[in-house]
Amino acid sequence: MTAPAAPPIRTVGNSAVAAVGILAGALGTLESVVSPTLPLLQRELGIDPAQGALLSIAMLITGALTAPIAGVLGDRHGGKRVMIWLMVVVTAGGLVSSLAPNLPVLLAGQALEGAMVGAMPLSFILMRKLLPADRSPVAIGVVSGFFVGGGMLGTLIAGPIAEGLSRRWMFAIPTMAIVAATVLVHRLLPGDQPSRTDARIDWPGMLLLSGIVLTFMAGLATAPDMGSQPLLLIGVVVLLAIFVTGWVAVERRTATPMFDLRLLARPAIWRSYVVTFATCVGAALSIYLVTQLFAVSGDGYGFGASPTDIGRYLLPAAAMAAISGPLGGLGVRRFGSTAVVAAGIVLMTAGLIGMALVHTEVWHLVVGKALISLANGACITALVIKTATSVDQGNTGTATSMVLVIRVLGFATGAQIGGAVLTAGTPAGSDIPAESAYVTALVIAGVVTTLSLLALRTMSKGARN
Known part of the structure; x- marks a missing residue:
């Protein structure tokens, strides 16, 4: 209404x-x-x-x-x-x-x-x-x-x-x-006028979404133990399926759902969510891995940097992150959101794969991380704009808030993947991961980011934005 x-x-x-x-x-x-x-x-x-x-x-x-x-x-x-x-x-x-x-x-x-x-x-x-x-x-x-x-x-x-x-x-x-x-x-x-007058909050939907998020986070936290405890994996999957099924059922039947599932029928919406998750997984992996590479002093790799040194090394990435949003907004106005997201994905992939192949000097990581920060910031900005402009004003907050939920889940997933790969790649009797573990994790990040192009390809058929 x-x-x-x-x-x-x-x-x-x-x-x-x-x-x-x-x-x-x-x-x-x-x-x-x-x-x-x-x-x-x-x-x-x-x-x-x-x-x-x-x-x-x-x-x-x-x-x-x-x-x-x-x-x-x-x-x-x-x-x-x-x-x-x-x-x-x-x-x-x-x-x-x-x-x-x-x-x-x-x-x-x-x-x-x-x-x-x-x-x-x-x-x-x-x-x-x-x-x-x-x-x-x-x-x-x-x-x-x-x-x-x-x-x-x-x-x-x-x-x-x-x-x-x-x-x-x-x-x-x-x-x-x-x-x-x-x-x-x-x-x-x-002050702004309300866009809708149906002020009831969908508390059952909110509780079920809370269950989805908490179960997902708990699954990530216990992921390292699931290989040796298959019942734990089955329990998490079953519980997650129950919460998702219940949430969908409630949102379809309530008069004022917290999220109108009909929005997911729009390719621009659900593909935006998929691309957001994939690019945030890649960005989170880069944040985790680059910081670890700066700090570690392994066999022939790493730099043993102090926290102060790491801060200096990340300064260019901070600058790129700060300007990525305005540049993304300008790019959307000039070229459309799909073009900006595609360019960002390509740039992110280049940064991730480049660091996987070449990371013997500090500047290799500094440049790679700066490119990823610029690309990811522009991508998220363009995806938010795409989502916001694909719904009426009364659903702007609802639709864009789900982008942020998915962003959080993507970052949590990426960090957990990075930790799991480094743990698996740590030789017995050592607390320092092998260099190959970092390479593997960076390649995984690049592959996940690249695969998001499949969802992007038809995100806006026939539409400029």
Whole structure:
């Protein structure tokens, strides 16, 4: 059901778009500070690697569950209002994390911070509502680019802040930036009218989607044990099948589904989701493997780099990630989203295979990672724009939030594949993987990324975008 006619909303200027972009950058920074400092957190909190792994995925899980809820609420109540309330939750999470004396409290803080993922579909709702059609793709690209760039910035600064000040400040500083950016958004961005009036939340659908995400994550976490415990594999597959079947049944029957399954009948939508998953698997593998290669000192390979050195080496990738969103938005306006995604996939594949073949010098990895960051950022931006413009305004938040859920699942899958391949490639009696394990994992990433071209090929038959 569409909302009653409302007075037209004035379009926003560049300052308002910049405010949303700055907020996205601050969120991306806070999102990424745990990963590079996980060994430090384990040491200071006295936790083992298994508990550290739980800490590393807590935000991913809650983020994947929050994004669809935020998208639906934004469509039905207005994107700006819901975004402000989400930032209150994220700020509380940042404060809890910065003050956490132990693992349970830090996990609670990370769970609250996960609400930040919901801000992205809300920003897409706002950019599409408050900007002319020819400006919204670039604005969406700017916001996406700031978020990705913020993530790289967090990876770079987390270690120096934690070592130079304390682990508390690596949470507190991005949280203060989020508060300041939220004030800017509140002042500069006009309120938007709800796109839909059916304000009921599909709680059964949300619970079943939560079951799907949690089962999928649990399956990834226990994947190394499944070879020796086939019943575990069967249990995960059966449970996942039950949740998926139940979710589909509920979404088909409810009057106000959280996700309209009829959208999946559109090739532009389901193929966007497939390509998003595949490219994020490849990107996650590159992030994990390149960092490991910089740090490792193996037999004839690796560089034994310190955390500070790794930060410097990743700086070009951070710069490419920051500009990838705006470039992707400009590319979509000029050439169409399919062309941008195809170019990004080719560039990502070249970077991954290139690093698999040649990684004897630092600059080989620096260049390869920078190319992948640029290509992946442009791909995700173009896929979000494609998804947003393939549905009516009332479904913008719902459809784009699923892109973000799939992005989270893709990154989690890629990281797990990387860890599994390196573990399998570690010789007995050694804790350093063989060089061939890195090569194998990078080739896998390149193959998965390339295969996404099969879904892309007919993503928009007869359509320019």
